[in-house]
Amino acid sequence: MHRGRSRALTVAFFLGSMALWEGAVRGFEVPPFILPAPSAVAVALWRGLSSGLYLRHLWYTLLETLLGFLLGSALGFGLGTAVAMSRWVEYFLYPYIVMFQSLPKIALAPLIVIWFGLGLASKVINAGLVAFFPLLVNTMVGLRSADEDRVSLMRSLAATDRQIFRMLRLPNALPFVMAGLDIAMIFALIGAIVGEFVGATAGLGMLIQSMNFTMDVSGQFSVLLVLSFVGLGLSRAVQLVRRRVLFWDPSEKAALERPDEDVPLSASLARDPRAGKKEVTAW
Amino acid sequence: MDAIAVRELSKRYATRDGSVAALEGISFGVGEGDFVAVVGPSGCGKTTLLKILAGLMPPSRGDARLRGTPINGPRRDIGVVFQAPVLFPWRTVLDNVLLPIDVQGLSRERHRAAALDLLALVGLEGFDRRYPWELSGGMQQRVALTRALVHDPAMLLMDEPFGALDAMTREQMNVELQRIWLERRKTIVFITHSIPEAVFLGDRVLVMSPRPGRILEDVRVELPHPRPLDVMNTPAFGEHVRAIRRRFAVAGRVDG
Numbered sequence: 001m002h003r004g005r006s007r008a009l010t011v012a013f014f015l016g017s018m019a020l021w022e023g024a025v026r027g028f029e030v031p032p033f034i035l036p037a038p039s040a041v042a043v044a045l046w047r048g049l050s051s052g053l054y055l056r057h058l059w060y061t062l063l064e065t066l067l068g069f070l071l072g073s074a075l076g077f078g079l080g081t082a083v084a085m086s087r088w089v090e091y092f093l094y095p096y097i098v099m100f101q102s103l104p105k106i107a108l109a110p111l112i113v114i115w116f117g118l119g120l121a122s123k124v125i126n127a128g129l130v131a132f133f134p135l136l137v138n139t140m141v142g143l144r145s146a147d148e149d150r151v152s153l154m155r156s157l158a159a160t161d162r163q164i165f166r167m168l169r170l171p172n173a174l175p176f177v178m179a180g181l182d183i184a185m186i187f188a189l190i191g192a193i194v195g196e197f198v199g200a201t202a203g204l205g206m207l208i209q210s211m212n213f214t215m216d217v218s219g220q221f222s223v224l225l226v227l228s229f230v231g232l233g234l235s236r237a238v239q240l241v242r243r244r245v246l247f248w249d250p251s252e253k254a255a256l257e258r259p260d261e262d263v264p265l266s267a268s269l270a271r272d273p274r275a276g277k278k279e280v281t282a283w
Numbered sequence: 284m285d286a287i288a289v290r291e292l293s294k295r296y297a298t299r300d301g302s303v304a305a306l307e308g309i310s311f312g313v314g315e316g317d318f319v320a321v322v323g324p325s326g327c328g329k330t331t332l333l334k335i336l337a338g339l340m341p342p343s344r345g346d347a348r349l350r351g352t353p354i355n356g357p358r359r360d361i362g363v364v365f366q367a368p369v370l371f372p373w374r375t376v377l378d379n380v381l382l383p384i385d386v387q388g389l390s391r392e393r394h395r396a397a398a399l400d401l402l403a404l405v406g407l408e409g410f411d412r413r414y415p416w417e418l419s420g421g422m423q424q425r426v427a428l429t430r431a432l433v434h435d436p437a438m439l440l441m442d443e444p445f446g447a448l449d450a451m452t453r454e455q456m457n458v459e460l461q462r463i464w465l466e467r468r469k470t471i472v473f474i475t476h477s478i479p480e481a482v483f484l485g486d487r488v489l490v491m492s493p494r495p496g497r498i499l500e501d502v503r504v505e506l507p508h509p510r511p512l513d514v515m516n517t518p519a520f521g522e523h524v525r526a527i528r529r530r531f532a533v534a535g536r537v538d539g
Contacts, residue, residue, distance in 0.1 A: 149369045156337045157386045158357040167385065171373045248372040248414055 036218035045222035053207075054226055060202040061192055062230065064120060068127020069188035073181060076132040080139025085165070097136070105130045106194050113199040123195035123203065130191035131184035138180030142173025175249045178242040185234045193227070204230075285312035286438060286470040287336070291345035294331050304495035305331045308345070311489060311498060316468040320485030322475055322527065328496030329474045333442045336472060337363050349438060359387055362431030362469075364444040368423035370415040376402070376426050377411035383434040394433060401429045404463060421452040428460070432467065439471045446475070454512055457483055465509055479515060482506075482523045490530050499530055 018038045024030070025037040032040060048054040082089045083097070109126050116122035146169045154164045196205025204223055211219040294306040305328040313319050323329050334340040336347055338357040347354045349361070362383075370379045380398045381391055402411055405425040415423055424444060431439055445453040461484060464471055475481050481488045482504055490500040504523055506514060514520050 147369075149365055149367055150371070152339060153363070153365065153369045154386070155339055156357050156361065156363040157383050158338075158359050159386045163386055167382070168371070171371070174373075248416070250416070 033215040033217050036221055040218040041221040041225070044216070044218040045225060048219065048222055048226075054204070054223070057202055057204045057207045058226060058230065060120075061189075061196070061204045064123040064192040064195070064203065065127055065185075065189045065230075065234065067120075067124040068129075068191055069131050069185055070128075071124060072128035072131030072188060073135045073184050075128065076135030076180070076184070077139050077177065080136040081143060083136075084140045084143035101133060101137075105133070105191070109191075109194050109198045113195065118199050118201050123192050123200065126195035127188040127191035131188040134183040134187060135177070135180040138176040139173060142176025143169050145176070146172045175246055178238070178246055182235060182238045182242065185238050186231055189227075189231055189234060286315045286317070286350060287311075287313040287472065288348045288351075289336075289345070290347075292332075292335065292342050292347060293344040294328065294335065294340070295343045306335075306342075307495035307497050309496065309498055310345075311501065313470055313472065316470055318464055318471045318473065318484060318486045319489060320473045320475060320481035320487070321489045321491060322478055322481040323491030323496060324493050324531065325476060327491045327493050329476075329491060330442055332496065333363075333440050333472070333474050336438075337361060337440050359383075359434065360437040362434070362436040362439045364424075364427050364431045364439070364441040366443045366446050368415070368420070368427040370423055370426055370430075372415055374415075375411065376407065376413050376415065376418070379415065379426055380411075380429045380433050382430055387434060389434070397435075398429070398433050401432055402426075404466070405429050405459065419452075421448055421456060424448065424456065425459075428463070432463075432469070437470060439469045441471065441473045443475055444473075445480070446477075453480075458512060460484065461509060478524050478527050479520075482520060482527070483510060483515060488523075488527060490527055500527075502527060 022037050022039060025035060036044075045054075079093070083093060084090075108129060112126050112129070113122045116125055143165075146164075150168055150172070151164065154168055159167070192203070193205035193208075196203040197209055200206040204227055208220050208223050211217075211223065289309055289311050292306055292309040293304070295302040295304050309332065311319075321329055321332065331340065335342050336349075336354060338354050338361070341355065349358065371382070374382070377395075377398060380402065381394060384391055384394045384398075399408075399411060402408060405428055407422060407425055407429070410418065410422070415426065418426065424447075428444070431441075445456045448456060457480060473481070473484055485504055488502040488504060489498050490502060491497065492499050502523065506517075506519060506523075
């Protein structure tokens, strides 16, 4: 009963604010190229979806994002492992990593479009570059955070370094790596969109920009809506995997034990403090 | 031949202002199948001694031998139980117990039955598929004990294994450890800062001095096994505890 009432309140609040928005735009005669009414956004969304236009561009952006995510995470994980496991690699690479980390990777997008063209490649590389860092840093921190007692235990069993890595450090790093993947996914989407802004032949980012030129603001709002759902879906997908892989992690168990699967958006955005500590944001 | 022979063992740590002696000229032997308790105040180098015996740390001087061969690195015929259970949360109870088998590259299939037997021995029958976080602290320490026994080591090293448990669980674990020892007859070196625990469990109690750790006394506990918890209320038990406590008072520090 309690849940039903709060759901009804949520719906009522949504409808109320939409009505207020609609009324304000009509009442104050706000020009549609400044702020479109929700009804105009809904119409634009319907037009874009039913004509297949949005889906075509969505597919392209999704492909860029996922390929960039794979590329960036694989590189980030690989290099993070190398840095965490070898003093030598750390000594030579770390200064560059720190330097590169302080650079807003987004600023490289124009250069990357010049080097790799207007096609898929430049967007994948841009997305990968932005997705790379969270994974690099989280992998490094995760691999190094193995509990001293556990390392002692492995050593007392005469385990080799390779065994300690495989049986202890790697599983121990997984909560960090999964938190990194979660951020990397959203970052990859940002990287792909920015890449499309700079120069592209297809994709939702390019669509937004061409709508901007024609002052189609309601169209832009509708694409933004699509993008936020894409972001939400991608993040949910990572979290689903994370929950499967990290069933043993205290922060995941807390999530599993929540009786209500229908977690409020704010809670899923805020995550929990333990997981938050593992997330190193850098872009 | 002694199972463990320690001769003139010393350990110094380098610190910022010179080196600090943790152990000073320690010598003792442990017979095959003996239960030796080592008791001493905090910071007397008990854990250092155990780390040297486990091959986790080299001594500065002297040597320690297990069945005649020097301990100069981790060995596969030693089982160690730490103060914390140190279980891996991503492994089930059975998989945690089989960790030494995995590390040594032995056949899981062949040791599975032994692992399940040991789990039954420590009273964890039917818990093999649970995860560590589903168990209480005492149960987790039982899993750790099982893990230390699964590869059938010659010697068991225990570093205040029940120190983190509540008093009642601790007494119960002491009774069970004694039962397991009587059944399996492993050589056990058991480190504790509780004098009654040392007297209850040990055939012998090595009394250590505050830093630098030396052996003040090697007490033989003449109480027949198996010892029930009631033994703690007997005059003989009390006399042992009193004698050891007096030894500490003379050495200038009272603890436990």
